[in-house]
Amino acid sequence: MTLFGFLRCYPAMQRKKWLVLLMMGLWTSACTQEPVIPEKSISFSSTVLPLIKNNCASANGCHGASGGEARSLTSYDDVMHYADATGKKAMKSKLMHAITALNGEEAMPPGNPLPDEQIKTIYIWLLQGAPNN
Known part of the structure; x- marks a missing residue:
């Protein structure tokens, strides 16, 4: 069962809740950034x-x-x-x-x-x- 198939099983209010949670999760994970470590070593x-x-x-x-x-x-x-x-x-x-x-x-x-x-x-x-x- 796909995610969207899973969401179809629930009434409209619960679907909206799941979609909001999914969007928030995607948004917050997109905000994390790994620091770029320069190759030139600092003494x-x-x-x-x-x-x-x-x-x-x-x-x-x-x-x-x-x-x-x-x-x-x-x-x-x-x-x-x-x-x-x-x-x-x-x-x-x-x-x-x-x-x-x-x-x-x-x-x-x-x-x-x-x-x-x-x-x-x-x-x-x-x-x-x-x-x-």
């Missing part, structure tokens, strides 16, 4: 770490070697504490949450958000699996 040591050190772990930054209250962000292992979701789940990482937050205590760096291009660089690195290269 942690020459691109991501300097970006983080300059903006988050500088001498006056919260995440410097001297620490303060915040965890240091001066090494790969330190950064990976916040880069806890990689690949297709990169946007769910603590790191992406912090650098894309618009305001409040979670927005990093405080008072001076990263430019979109730098956020994109970190996002792509996370999409690529956050390699230690």
Whole structure:
């Protein structure tokens, strides 16, 4: 029995309900998009770490070697504490949450958000699996 044959078995009101549910399902599934992962690998040591050190772990930054209250962000292992979701789940990482937050205590760096291009660089690195290269 086909889907439309199945719908013919039900009264008009139930058919409308099924059609609406079917259309909503098709519409929502069409909205999901897999992120495109660029082939050019982003280097942690020459691109991501300097970006983080300059903006988050500088001498006056919260995440410097001297620490303060915040965890240091001066090494790969330190950064990976916040880069806890990689690949297709990169946007769910603590790191992406912090650098894309618009305001409040979670927005990093405080008072001076990263430019979109730098956020994109970190996002792509996370999409690529956050390699230690």
